């Protein structure tokens with residue numbers, strides 16, 4: 369008999385390869401498409417168990433997997449969280465809505481309703497994938513008092529976000545059982561005020577691991593062959609966020625630094641923290657500046673916020689355009705080894721299931737301890753960034769991996785052996 373990992377809390381009787389394969393496919397789908405944790409996987413697999421263990425019922429699993437991939441959920445760090453409306457199903461009809469998993473991006477509900485059960489009026493505000501595992505017939509009461517009846521058979525259904533509350537009565541003869549994978553689509557696809565405000569709390573030099581992100585930047589700027597004295601440089605901080613990187617550049621004595629970002633809320637925070645208000649909201653990859661304006665461009669933790677390779681190339685091309693000949697682009701990002709779940713970092717937690725064996729462009733999860741902020745950032749290999757720069761006619765001058773040193777006066781964990789960040793220096797010559 370083949371055994372499943374202990375997390376499933378049960379064994380598959382007389383399992384054969386088709387069943388085992390389906391378990392693996394299903395688990396992969398839950399990890400990849402919904403970024404769920406092991407506990408939720410276990411709970412969801414239990415609900416699907418009768419279908420998983422009967423090869424004749426695998427079509428519903430296949431349908432679920434296909435539709436889950438088609439949802440193409442964007443776990444981008446720049447998504448915000450909408451407040452839970454009071455007419456939400458979990459609030460108004462908790463008996464019929466058990467939360468199996470909840471993250472800023474996804475909520476997975478389990479609902480079971482006995483014949484005769486009446487669910488109070490409620491709404492599901494997010495679009496969802498509903499998997500009906502046991503069907504029944506329902507009577508639905510709309511807000512205007514009108515009543516409709518509908519049969520809900522076994523199957524996988526894509527449901528749009530609801531706009532009005534509906535009351536349900538199970539008028540069938542069977543218990544109704546369903547899983548609902550709700551996708552928390554946000555009205556804005558950019559950093560919202562909550563994240564922007566937390567981000568603005570990061571100290572200028574950064575504590576712990578984050579200190580290594582800027583520690584060596586000054587030296588890297590000096591090393592660039594075409595860099596004249598720092599005060600005379602004209603610099604753009606692309607994706608400046610709450611202005612931490614911009615203010616850092618200014619602290620080096622650079623007088624002319626412009627900060628640009630696609631997030632209004634981030635720019636608002638940047639303006640609050642800097643008496644010089646030279647921050648601007650832009651569209652991605654479009655900077656309102658003439659060709660050859662800047663000596664130096666910095667992109668500090670911006671590529672991790674972009675899940676599309678072409679977008680990175682487009683931004684690099686725009687930066688190349690506005691850099692003076694011989695200008696420098698410094699691109700600071702999380703290193704490949706950052707995501708290794710075995711690494712222990714002073715300031716981050718990153719040992720989440722979805723970070724195992726990431727592929728380029730994949731959303732990976734991290735938690736910044738000091739500001740209590742969980743982000744879903746994109747994993748890119750060093751080579752992806754270098755290739756995008758090549759496409760933009762930027763040539764690689766150097767790649768730097770800052771390691772923790774004794775003189776940093778920080779009790780390092782893995783930082784002294786493995787670099788959490790990569791800093792690329794590109795030239796537009």
Ligand SMILES: C[S@@+](CC[C@H](N)C(=O)[O-])C[C@H]1O[C@@H](n2cnc3c(N)ncnc32)[C@H](O)[C@@H]1O
Pocket residue numbers: 446558559606607608609610611612613628629630631634651652653667668669670673674679
């Ligand atoms: C992690 S924050 C880094 C902020 C700042 N550079 C720092 O180091 O503190 C990433 C920033 O990149 C911005 N961003 C993401 N995609 C962008 C794009 N396509 N163009 C410009 N900015 C972008 C986000 O809005 C966010 O403010």
